[in-house]
Amino acid sequence: MILAGGLGLRVGAGRPKQLIEVGGRPLLAYPVETFATAAGLDRVIVVMASGHVAAAEKLAAPYGGRVEVVEGGETRTASTLKAMEAMGDEPGDTRVLFHDAARAFVGHDVLDRCLAALETHESVAVALPVTDTVVAVSGGLVRDMPPRPSLARFQTPQGFRLGTLRAAYELALRDPEFVATDDCGVVHRYLPDVPIRVVEGDERLLKVTTPLDLVVAEHLAAGR
Numbered sequence: 001m002i003l004a005g006g007l008g009l010r011v012g013a014g015r016p017k018q019l020i021e022v023g024g025r026p027l028l029a030y031p032v033e034t035f036a037t038a039a040g041l042d043r044v045i046v047v048m049a050s051g052h053v054a055a056a057e058k059l060a061a062p063y064g065g066r067v068e069v070v071e072g073g074e075t076r077t078a079s080t081l082k083a084m085e086a087m088g089d090e091p092g093d094t095r096v097l098f099h100d101a102a103r104a105f106v107g108h109d110v111l112d113r114c115l116a117a118l119e120t121h122e123s124v125a126v127a128l129p130v131t132d133t134v135v136a137v138s139g140g141l142v143r144d145m146p147p148r149p150s151l152a153r154f155q156t157p158q159g160f161r162l163g164t165l166r167a168a169y170e171l172a173l174r175d176p177e178f179v180a181t182d183d184c185g186v187v188h189r190y191l192p193d194v195p196i197r198v199v200e201g202d203e204r205l206l207k208v209t210t211p212l213d214l215v216v217a218e219h220l221a222a223g224r
């Protein structure tokens with residue numbers, strides 16, 4: 001699943017950031033190519049921002065039906081749910097990866113690490129060490145300073161056995177206070193007994209979020 005349902009408001013380009021040209025191609029073209037040419041994947045589904053589905057279909061066309069495009073939802077979580085809907089009645093032991101389109105420079109190596117981890121675990125996350133000191137702040141005061149070695153930064157893909165993810169979302173959707181910024185967070189909160197395996201991420205998995213990230217993205221595109 002390539003989640004491309006967002007509008008890129010923080011980049012502020014006036015169109016979804018996944019359609020901004022970087023290295024001469026729309027950002028979305030990079031993860032679509034990586035996923036479409038990955039040996040370990042049977043289906044690729046792009047969840048695209050409403051009103052921009054045709055642009056994603058154009059990028060999917062060279063892969064001859066291997067890449068499907070569906071319309072996204074209003075939040076990342078809603079787009080995840082649309083992706084799960086698009087999976088139809090795929091069996092519960094299906095391995096599924098969710099990837100932010102905004103982390104355009106994903107390589108086959110990281111996909112392989114996630115798929116391998118799903119042989120032994122129900123859920124997997126890609127992470128890197130934290131390099132800043134991270135603190136919890138409220139009311140303008142530092143409330144907690146977790147030791148840095150205990151912290152990691154989540155990237156994507158995040159992977160699941162489909163049945164586990166379905167079970168987690170079923171519980172989440174019954175919770176009126178449910179909010180999430182990622183999918184592993186849903187498993188962690190609603191199925192706390194399910195271990196989430198962490199595998200090594202990659203600095204090139206930068207999430208294009210602000211205009212400055214586009215400068216770095218140009219360099220990453222040039223280095224491919």
Ligand SMILES: Nc1ccn([C@@H]2O[C@H](COP(=O)(O)OP(=O)(O)OP(=O)(O)O)[C@@H](O)[C@H]2O)c(=O)n1
Nearest residue numbers: 004005006007008009010074075076079101102
């Ligand atoms: N309704 C949404 C919102 C986000 N995403 C996807 O989730 C990933 C991470 O989201 P984010 O970086 O927040 O992207 P945007 O929502 O586009 O950015 P912003 O919050 O600045 O508007 C992106 O690949 C984005 O396209 C999605 O599929 N559907």
Ligand SMILES: C[C@](O)(CO)[C@H](O)COP(=O)(O)O
Nearest residue numbers: 076100154155156181182207
């Ligand atoms: C899923 C994610 O990329 C993990 O770091 C992150 O939570 C997405 O956050 P965003 O605010 O939707 O960009």
